[in-house]
Amino acid sequence: MFAFILRRLAQSILVMAVVSAIAFSLFNFVGDPVNNMVGQDATREDRVRIRQELGLDDPVLTQYVRFLGNAVQGEFGLSYRIKRPVDQLILERLPATLELVLVSAVIALVLGITAGVYTGIQRNSWFSRFILSSSLVGVSLPTFIIGIALIYIFAVYLRWLPSSGRGGVVDLGWWKTSFLTIDGWRAILLPALTLSLFQTTMILRLVRAEMLEVMQSDFIKFARARGLSERAINFGHALKNTLVPVITIIGINIGGLIAFSVITETVFQWPGTGLMFIQAVDFVDVPIMSAYLCFVALVFVIVNLVVDLMYFAIDPRIRIGAQ
Amino acid sequence: MLLEIKGLDVDFPTRRGTVKAARAVSLTVEPGEVLGLVGESGAGKSTIGNAIMGLLEKPGRVTAGEIVFQGQDIRGLPEDQMKKIRGDKIGMIFQDPQTSLNPLLTIGEQLVETIQKSLGLREKEAEVRAVELLESVGITHAQTRLKAYPHQFSGGMRQRVVIALALAGDPDLIIADEPTTALDVSIQAQILDLIKGLCRSRNLGVIIVTHDIGVIANIADRVAVMFRGEVVETGTVGQVLGAPKHEYTKSLIAAVPRADRKLDRFTSVDYIEGGAKPFQRIDVQTHWLGQAQDLKSPEGTAINVRNLELGFTLKKAIRRKNRVILKAVDDVSFDIREGETFGLVGESGSGKSTVARCIVRLYAPDGGVIRVMGRDLLTDPRAPETRAAKRSLQMIFQDPYSSLNGRMRVMDIVAEPMRSFGLTSGERETRKIVGDLLDHVGLGAEVALRYPHEFSGGQRQRISIARALASRPRILICDEPTSALDVSVQATILNLLKDLQDELGLTMLFISHDLPVIRQMCDRIAVMKDGRICEVSENEALFSNPSHPYTKHLLDLMPRMDLLQPAVA
Structure with a gap:
């Protein structure tokens, strides 16, 4: 178990090293950093001086090591556009994205697993068929269309929910949450639903397919032959x-939710990291882009590590085999 | 009378019409009696077991008849009442212990859950009972084993757990569906003893569903023989096996490989094949297939294997002493003379298939020398002589379902070796020869345009044989070629192999776990255990006078066949 985690950690570090190298190379390949920092009227001497001060004349490897050292401490420099430390910017916006992802993940898991189990067991009922055919909508419609449609129905036509923003936010000092006000909940519903729709259908179909397969297996037949109740068989x-x-x-999907909430955040003008990233791309704000890249990679690596650990918790064949 | 089935009909409506899985089946089981239900695949024997339990797979349903259990007709009982019968009154044991236990729950959890459901005990009491049950099926250290997961048990131990689970509700009738088919001979004997013992000590009625006459001979008191959904013959074991009345029973028993003496061929099993057309044999002497290759082995040995070694790494580690390596093949040496059939026999995990795979180089051995027709296939792999030696070696695999490419027509499957080695003058000749080959193995040339899924297991194995013959081999390696097949089909395939060997003078390496099959097929036999060869001896000598203790042990475990009528000389 311990060796397994160590091995996983080593792999994760390798992944992060590669990603950070790419993030670092953004600085050198996406425009000249000095040009991005100084105004049009800076003199040639000014530019040379800034280059030297920032260490841009050092060998690439030295620069990379310096970048790594800073990155590990969460330092990604100043945003070109807003002129504030990037780590602060990300931390400010992170709660919005994480809360959005949390709500949509819960929706996706609860709806997806319940509907998946139901359609797996009641394979031929009309309700299962209905769920399955409507789940095609979730798979096939792009997120922005679903978002716009939801805004049209609930915000413009019915006027039940707000169409954008986070609504009422309570500042806990280190975290701004929208979970503590009714307004905040009203605001989070539509974007969370939009973000979760694809995941819900995916989980639904996967659980259903697995369920159908497991129900055919010998140990389920044997459980039936022992006269166990339907509930014990289906859920136990x-x-x-x-x-x-x-x-x-x-x-993998939850990592994806965090990383690719970009579209949903744009549609709903949700002040999260995704929206920030899109704006950074518009203005070639390289420090934010590179920091975001590292951040997303870190999220994926952590989520995958957690998934591996969950195998241990669930499957004794892996748990005991490894000991 | 514990159970009486009267005139049971089971139908499976399908798109192509109704399949009658059981027709007018009548059976009885007394307490303390083992009834053997024997038949080949598709005979409907498992259907009977499922029908009794009310667990027929959809869309199957019972259309007529009665199932009277302890004086009550349980056919069509509502589901909630059936639940009380399943497990509490009738227990069921399935074929594959690997898959019949839930891998994610401990043995204890599964037992306690079942005991609580059936007997309504509290958890602590149920646990005590679970320990008693495990002990009664011969599992030691039952208290600690409760916390173990199924994958921590061996196959035989798992089947014991399955039996304990089936007994958890203290049932009066046990239906065992092929309970030992997935197990090794030695384990099979133990499990059969256990079932028989439980039957006697608890006064249980037992129905054993099996395709294996040997199992029936060992355990059953009475037998019912099923053929195409009907019970064709019922009686005591001695009577049915010793003096069968029905034609089907006669041919079924004739098809069972005998260990007591070697026969030239299996006697006629035509009743089962039913209307198979007579083989259109080709005259091998003049045909392409018989045009002998000039490939001759220098010393008259087709294959010689010297000090073969192969290990599989079970656990990797940087330090050598921490590694766990399974010696699958450990210092194995033998010679196969040209024209003989050499048998490799052993239980699962003995390394017999690994040896075959090393010879055809599906595995690269760690050490040792393998010579085929006098040539080491590793030296100078591109030389024409080496290529010829490789071509002279062909393999027939165990599973006829996965060893043929399902997207290729039979024509292309059989023609592939000829095309790849460039053995014919052109496509026209290739097609002609494929037709002849298919005729010769008893399929008929017209099947060339069909796909493998349209054929039964036995027919597919014939396609495999035709494919193996297509490179005009001198040596056939048959790795359990019939263990996935019914007895009657096995008999016809083994007859075919024998005929081909006679006609073409083939050398065969025949691998099987089944001693009677080895007895019928081989000239000389090597017995393998744990990657090593225990003894090599002539067929007759091995069976009449085994020298190695393990061979004796294996021979002792063979199902007794003395009940069967004496073999026709």
Whole structure:
């Protein structure tokens, strides 16, 4: 178990090293950093001086090591546009994104697993068929269309929910949450639903497929032959066996939710990291872009590590085999 | 009377019409009696077991008849009442212990859950009972084993756990569906003893569903023989196996490989093949297939294997002493003479298939020398002589379902070796020869345009044989070629192999776990255990006078066949 975690950690560090190298190279390949910092009227001497002060004349390797050293401490320099430390900017915006992702992940898991189990067991009922055919919508419609449609129905036509922003936010000092006001909840509903729709359908279909397969297995037949109740069979025996592959996908998807909430945040003008990234791209704000890249990679690495640990918790064949 | 089935009909409506899985089946089981239900695949024997339990797979349903259990007709009982019968009154044991236990729950959890459901005990009491049950099926240290997961048990131990689970509700009738088919001979004997013992001590009625006459001979008191959904013959074991009345039973028993004496061929099993057309044989002497290759081995040995070694790394480690390596093949040496059939026999995990795979170089051995027709296939791999030696070696695999490419027509499957080695003058000749080959193995040339999924297991194995013959081999390696097949089909395939060997003078390496099959097929036999060869001896000598203790042990475990009528000389 311990060796396994160490090995995983080593792999994660390798991934982060590669990503940071790419993030670092952004500075040198996406425009000249000095040009991005100084105004049009800076003199040639000024530019040379700034280059030297920033150490841009040093060998690339030295610069990379310096970048790494700073990155590990969360230092990614100043945003070109806003002239504030990038780590502060990200930390300010992170709560918005994390809360959005949390709510949509919960929606996706609860809806996806319940509907998946239901359609897996009641394979031929009309309600299962209805769920399955409507789930096609979630798979096939792009997020921005769903978002715009939801805004049109609930914000413009019915006027039930706000169309953009975070609504009422309570500042806890280190975290700005929208969970503590009704306004905040009203504001988070539409974007969270939009973000979760694709994940919900994916989890639904996966759980259903796994469920169908497990229900055919010998140990379910044997459980039936012992006269166990339907509830014990469906939830005690079948559901747990469907979870291993489902967790893999859920893990990857939750990483994806955080990384790619960009579109949803744009549609709903949600003040999270995704929106910040898109704005940074518009203005070639390289420090934010590179920091965001590292941040997303870190999220994926951590989520995958957690997924691997969850295998241990769920499947004794992995847990005991490794000891 | 514990169970009486009267005139049971089971239908499976399908798009192509109704399949009658059981027709007018009548059976009885007394307490303390083992009823063997024997038949080949598709005979409907498992259907009977599922019908009794009310667990027929959809869309199957019972359309007529009665299932009277302890005086009550349980056919069509509502689901909630059936639940009380399943497990509490009738227990069921399945074929594959690897898959019949939930891998994510401990043995204890599964037992306690079942005991609580059936007997309504509290958790502590149920646990005590679970320990008693495990002990009664011969599992030691039961208290600690409760916390173990299924994958921590071996196959035989798992089947014991399955039996304990089936007994958890203290049932009066046990239906065992092929309970030992997935197990090794030695384990099989133990499990059968256990079932028989439980039957006697608890006064249980037992229905054993099996395709294996040997199992029936060992355990059953009475037998019912099923053929195409009907019970064709019922009686005591001695009567049915010793003096069968029905034609089907006769041919079924004739198809069972005997260990007591070697026969030239299996006697006629035509009743089962039913209307198979007579083989259109080709005259091998003049045909392409028989045009002998000039490839001759210098010393008359087709294959010689010297000090073969192969290990699989089970656990990797940087330090050598921490590594765990399984010696799959450990210092194995033998010679196969030209024209003989050499048998490799052993239980699963003995390394017999690994040896075959090393010879055809599917695995690269760690050490040792393998010579095929006098040539080491590793030296100078591009030389024409080496290529010829490789071509002279062909393999027939165990599983006829996965060893043929499902996207290729039979024509292309069989023609592939000829095309790849450039053995014919052109496409026209290739097609002609493929047709002849298919005729010769008893399929008929017209099947060339069909795909593998359209064929049964036995027919597919014939396609595999035709494919193996297509490179005009001198040596055939048959790795358990019939263990996935029914007895009657096995008999016809083994007959075919024997005929081909006679006609073409083939050398065969025949691998099997099944001693009677080895007895019928081989000239000389090597017995393998844990990667080593225990003894090599002539067929007759091995069976009449085994020298190695392990061989004796294996021979002792063979199902007794003395009940069967004496073999026709």
